Amino acid sequence: MMTVLGCIVYRHDLWLVAVAAMLCIAGSWVAARLFHRAATTSGLQRIGWHFLTALAAGAAIWCTHFVAMLGFEASVPVGFDPVLTIVSLLIAVLGSTVGFVIAGSRLARGTAAVGGAIVGLAIVAMHYTGMMAYRVQGIVSWDRPYLVASVILAVGFAAAALHIAMHRNGRADNLMASLLAAAILSLHFTGMAAFRVQPLLIDASFVNPQAFQALALAVAGMALLIVGAGLASYLIDGSLRAESIERLRKMAMNDSLTGLPNRVNFNGRLDQEIDQACHAGRKLALVGIDLNRFKEINDLRGHHAGDEVLRIVARRISGVLRDGEFIARVGGDEFAALHRMADPGNLAGFLARLEEALFKPVRVDDYEVIPGASFGVAIYPDDAADKATLINNADLAMYRAKSDLWRTACFYEPSMDETVRARRNLAADLREALAHHQLSIHYQVQTSVSTGQILGYEALLRWNHPQRGCITPTEFIPLAEENGLILQMGEWVLRSACATAASWEPPYKVAVNLSAVQLAHADLPLLVRQVLEETGLPPHRLELELTETTIFADKERSLHMLRQIKALGVSISLDDFGTGYSSLDTLRSFAFDKIKIDRSFISEAASNPQTAAIIRAILALGKSLGVAVLAEGIETSDQLQMLNLEGCDEGQGFLLGRPAPLSEILDSGQITLKGRSDGPGTTRKVDFGTMGRAAV
Structure with a gap:
């Protein structure tokens, strides 16, 4: 009895066998990856990926069979029935489509194996339909054990391939490809071992081996094109997915207006920097930054101008960063910066660079403004032992800087906590006073x-x-x-x-x-x-x-x-x-109905001629608009007399009544x-x- 190995070695052109095996392996590899992509999508996309999977698998199945058959040495004149040959191709593609769709449906626990078995039966049906199209001048017979074995091998390997593919692990795609290739190759060569021909030389025509080889190469080339198209689709989709994921990652981790890292990105980076500082035994400075005049820009010039100022400021501060420094936008007009303190003296230089960038005039349309900023600095581990405390302390220092007209940057001090606690206690007392009617008018x-x-x-x-x-x-x-x-x-x-x-x-x-x-x-x-x-x-x-x-x-x-x-x-x-x-x-x-002149003008009127001129201008403005003008903060008779001479309508102050x-x-x-x-x-x-x- 002829063995499978003997059939391959002695009854086939080994060069074409190698081409068929290469097609089978390449097609199976591409089909495995396309099937994986189909399993991760839904709707019309899944249908499309299943079709590409079946096309790649069908090309691998049919072309492996056809090329190997062209390399089979029957020792008698042979030919191919065109109709049955085309039918065998359709069986390969359509049968694979049904099998892959069922396997990927997840309708029941064993659905993947059932779908794989259908793919295996499609391989069997394609092969033996193709053998019916293989016309030889002789009497054909079959060795039943090999024929049954071929069917069992094809169905078993294909069922195992899709079962493994749906139970994903790191090697699932490669295992599926290997098992699918094994299903195709074992079916074909075991089935060919079952094939018997008793020659009947009806005419004297013989096969032209060169013509069969050329046809085999043409089929192989077409199969590679089909498989290559599937691979290209997979790679293009993978590239687009990678780009989309990267784009989404950037959107999730970066501020859309300024392009700077956002709060989520900052929190992750702060965790990383604290961990590194802890292991390296060095210090880390956290700088909270709040723009001073951003609200004024928004109010006077609109949100468009505010957005443009933020973009310009972001470009400037990101441009002054050096190695070991990081900055993010964490709120509307709030930023946060990190500085690795390899040398304590470098922190002053970092703050100076930030100050220079933020205090440089910004021009938006015909409007020029100096944004300015307040800096609050807290140092790990000197001022805090964990992230939450470090952020809180930097905020406390920043708010102290905002309330101090003479300092741009404030470093955290323990007394700031006491101030915050006192403020919180006062707020609680105010709530109590309001609840118990302790306020008065x-x-x-x-x-x-x-x-x-x-x-x-x-x-x-x-x-x-x-x-x-x-x-x-x-x-x-x-x-x-x-x-x-x-x-x-x-x-x-x-x-x-x-x-x-x-x-x-x-x-x-x-x-x-x-x-x-x-x-x-x-x-x-x-x-x-x-x-x-x-x-x-x-x-x-x-x-x-x-x-x-x-x-x-x-x-x-x-x-x-x-x-x-x-x-x-x-x-x-x-x-x-x-x-x-x-x-x-x-x-x-x-x-x-009334304009009230602020008390600060009244107190300076006698000593500052410019202030007196402003008061006269406001009074004249009120008269021209028909609006009464009231002066606040009248404390002396001279102030009252001056306002009377200037024509002020109403007055309020300690001189008139406390x-x-x-x-x-x-x-x-x-x-x-x-x-x-x-x-x-x-x-x-x-x-x-x-x-x-x-x-x-």
């Missing part, structure tokens, strides 16, 4: 400069701390804004002031200040209307004061809110005019309450705390 008189007639009072919030005594509004109002208390506090002041003023005789105006947080709240016009209705205060007797800085937080929205409030009949006053963001455009955009509880104002006789007839100087007892609580 004082009133400061506003008079006519020319006649001295009382025109109204400004309501000023006061906090008398049980342990610390009087705490100024400049200290506790920012705390209220930071801790979400300002809305509750502002509503309490508005209700209390309106409820109290509603009972005044004469019916003077009452002025109440608004914070930026209150103005940003959508319900402010509704709140003002409800308070007026509930307290009975006529709208024309309420005046709301706000600074231009407050408006600039969102100018269009703020002016829309103010128009709604003004429509109720409430007066709107522009406070602290001449400081901050003062601009004529704001006065043009909204019809304010802020005082309403009980003292009642005692002075400036105000009486409706239903009370006590004359000036008469002492009356009024529980104003109860009034305030009732108003809440």
Whole structure:
């Protein structure tokens, strides 16, 4: 009985056998990788990859068979039936498609093996259909054991190949390719060992070996093209996937506006640098950076200008980095930098380079600005033993730098923690004071400069701390804004002031200040209307004061809110005019009822001619616009006389009256309450705390 090895060695052209084996291995390798790609996709993409897999596998199956058959020495004249030959190719491709689709479906636990078995049966069907197309001048017979063995080998190897492919590990693709190639080659050569021919020389024609070799090379070339196309698709897709993954990685790890590393990237790099510093026994400096004038740029020039400034600043600071240095954008106008401290002296140079880059003028369109920045520095392990503490300490130092006009960079000090703790404790006390009605309202008189007639009072919030005594509004109002208390506090002041003023005789105006947080709240016009209705205060007797800085937080929205409030009949006053963001455009955009000149101008008027000129200009502006002007901070008779000569309408200050509880104002006789007839100087007892609580 002829063995399989003997069939290969003695009945085949070994050169064509080698070509067939090469085609089989290459096609199986490509098919394995295409099948893997199909298994990782879904929908139409999966169908497309399955088709390419089946095409590569079908080409490998059919071309291996055809080339090997062209190398088979039958010792009799042979030929090929064209129809059956084409049918065998279709069987290879379509049968493989069905098998690969089923194997990749994951419908059940053994689906992969079933799909592989179908691929094996497609190999068998293709081979024996191809053998039917192989026409010889002789009587064909088959050795049944070899024939059965060929079927078992093809189905077994193919089932194992796809089973392994769906249970992925590091070598799954190579194992699948090896087993699939084994299925194809074992089927073919075991099947050829079963093939028997008894010659019947009907005519004298014989096979032309050179023609068969040329045909075999043509088939092999076409197979390589098909397999190569599948490989190219795989490689192109792999390249695109790699590029997409890299692009997504960059998007995830880098800031889209500036191109600098983002917070996620920074946190990972900080972990790495701390680990290296710990093992190398060196120090690491973390520098928190906050731009000083970014909000002003955004407010005055718009977000487009702000974005352009950030891009320019990012290019500059990334351009000054050296080995062992890293910088990232971690917030809107916040950056963070790392510096390996191989030499402590190099840290000063690093800060100087950053300062030079950030304090250089930036031109956007026709506007030039110096961004400036505040630096907070914390050093590992001197200032912190872990990442979270290091970041926190750098932030503390940065906020200290922002509050210090004379220092650009601040290094962390343990006392900063004490300051933060004290601030947190004060915030807790403020929450307690608000909950237990421990705040009070004082009133400061506003008079006519020319006649001295009382025109109204400004309501000023006061906090008398049980342990610390009087705490100024400049200290506790920012705390209220930071801790979400300002809305509750502002509503309490508005209700209390309106409820109290509603009972005044004469019916003077009452002025109440608004914070930026209150103005940003959508319900402010509704709140003002409800308070007026509930307290009975006529709208024309309420005046709301706000600074231009407050408006600039969102100018269009703020002016829309103010128009709604003004429509109720409430007066709107522009406070602290001449400081901050003062601009004529704001006065043009909204019809304010009053302009208040900041106290800093009044205090310098006598000693600074330029300041006096600014006051005259503001007063002239008010007259030309038909808007009343009030001067704050009047403390001397000379200041009052100067303002009177310049034509100032109203005044407010210690000279005219200090802020005082309403009980003292009642005692002075400036105000009486409706239903009370006590004359000036008469002492009356009024529980104003109860009034305030009732108003809440």
